[in-house]
Amino acid sequence: VIVEEGRAAGVVVKKEGGKEERMEADYVILAPGRAGSAWLLELAKRLGIPFRYGPLDIGVRVEVLNEVMEDVTKINWDPKFHIRTKKYDDFVRTFCTNPYGYVITENYGKFVSVNGHSMKNKKSNNTNFAFLVRIHLTHPVENTTLYGESICRLATTIGGGKPILQRLGDLKKGRRSTWERIEKSYVEPTNKDVTPGDISMAMPARIVEDIVEGLDKLAGVIPGINEDGTLLYAPEVKFKSVRLEITKELETTKVKNLFTAGDGAGVSGGINGAAVTGLIAAREILRRGGIKVR
Template sequence: MKKYDCVIVGAGPTGIYCAYEFMSKKPGLKVLLIDKGHDIFSRRCPIIEKKLDKCPVNMNGEIGCHPSCSMTTGFGGAGAFSDGKYNITNEYGGWLQDYIPGDEVLGLIKYVDQINLDHGASPEITDPETEAVKGIEKRAIAAGLKLLRGKVRHIGTEQNIEILKNIFKTMRSRVEYMFRAKIVDLIIDNGRATGIVLESGEKIYADNIVLGVGREGALWQQELLEALGVAFRNNQVDIGVRVETNNIVMEEINANLYEGKFKFNTSVGTTVRTFCSNPSGHVVIENQNGVVLCNGHAFRDIKLGTDNTNFALLVSHEFSEPFDNPNQFAYEVAKLANKLSGGSVIVQTYGDILKGRRSTEKRIRECFVTPTLKEAVPGDLGLVLPYNTMKSLIEMMQALNHVTPGIASDHTLFYGVEAKFYSARPEVGDDFETKAIKNLYVGGDGAGVTRGLAQAGANGVWIARKIIEKQNS
């Protein structure tokens, strides 16, 4: 019988830094880190390696790789191939402050940042306190936009992978790994979690179980835990598009902030925000549970860069009665875009959106912004996004045009659908142990607590510390 002090499910930042903290602070503990994806050296995407123009259909007839998508799963989690922007702030990136005092959250984020620095992260960091930034902020306020300031360490995709490889090697001899291993169930005994069940039927036992399953595993986690009596509170879902324009339009923001994070309250009562900006970046495909979504990344090496900047424009939606499943809503909207584009995502010029007409291949070809995501299919996002969402996006674009003139040009591209799933939040204490099941800890994006690399990592460290404290008491 396999038995551990702690089994961590999910090798994203939550799981990795949780394991790292166990290894550093309590080296004697027997810890297993388990993920349904591949280890960091074996994560390969056929779109990139075989130059496919869309995700292949797997042996089960689903869109995507088997056993799981290498872009979003495996050691490093959803962010392994990401732009690696570490936001050194507690102003955004999650809701950890709802559980942990704000200054402690910042301390944990800096702690995770230091682990990255120790494993090869670049020391450069943005400074949000310059006169140039103040000038941008002034124009933003005049247009009704709030600029969220925070220091950003832009690691870049290729350096991010190297850091993950280094951390993987550091932990290898002290933390046990298991990859291509999907967890399908938990073993509960008298209100206590005592083990996990793999898809293969194998059972593994542990004194403590940490679930850091990310957005990828959020729906599965919710269904499983609700059936076990864990109460959930629904979170918001953010739906919108990935915007792409020429670098020159974003030059001032890119140079002074790297990532301009703006928030805007619309006339229809929604909040829109810019998110995950990628100067000289690429728009990419993200496959979540068979649903194809947009995302973006940028390489740190400028030789690998493009002439375009992309960022997400997201509208927050909350639901109550009679429908209260925000994730399901976003999946249905995204699936519609997949259907209309033959299994891909839609690209449309902002001009065509305003004119209410479909973008065609010819119109995209004639556009001044050359799409970096070649597999996106020209189409009509007006047939996909709800009116309220689209109206919010257009209002935000008009406001942004005062800060970055040219962004609301007819030639700007919208890719859809991009969605951020924040998952319902399970009822937990400030140690992230579920109230209903003892010894079961949930954290990260999958628990609706974080929405970024830094806070997810911080959450993992905190959970490890709380388990160690419990063991020591």
């Protein structure tokens, strides 16, 4: 990002082959997505833009038979349950439910994690959803991204480069899962490019206990969700990116005409919110350009 006299004045892009091109602009919107949040942090440090770290959401992806979830997903395709755990007073939530869906592996380069999706024309026997514990860090370490990455790296090490798959029953009994044990389960995993193992070897005890307690609580609304055969894939992680100090129009307070939008800038946490923040920034730019927007 080019900054001249405290104002954004354009960007320098690196083209294929490494050649740089300077592009001048009156306004710049930073919207690099989650994958670009580390880049944004470095940029904020370089430009002296004040920022704070967002919380980390980390846990597992839960997979059960469609029948277990159907009473709920027939009413709401992507239900959000917010749970407070008793032991740690932590916030645990369901997120990104995929009825008739598939669990997928995401490769971040330094580690792997899981996610899920549903398809229009291909349906599985299972429903999956993320079950995530919210972590805030204060003193002496605030960087939740680093903390989350180190958990994911450990999980990837234990999984031999693949996500870990464990039956809830095995986790509760303190033993690892094996393919033999998983085959005894009613639920057939939709992602088999995983390593059956022990999530408690990979994640802090607090997160594991929150997940087990949270699923027991969730069973009050969704009976069967905490059965021994329920499958857990780890790690699933949602990094809340750093949030730069911005105005309500999403312009940075330090550099004028420099706007932020989307998940990478920590101003949204999903596809609709990302689109809305892009609109907020764009409308403000148009307004300043004297262009009327409805």
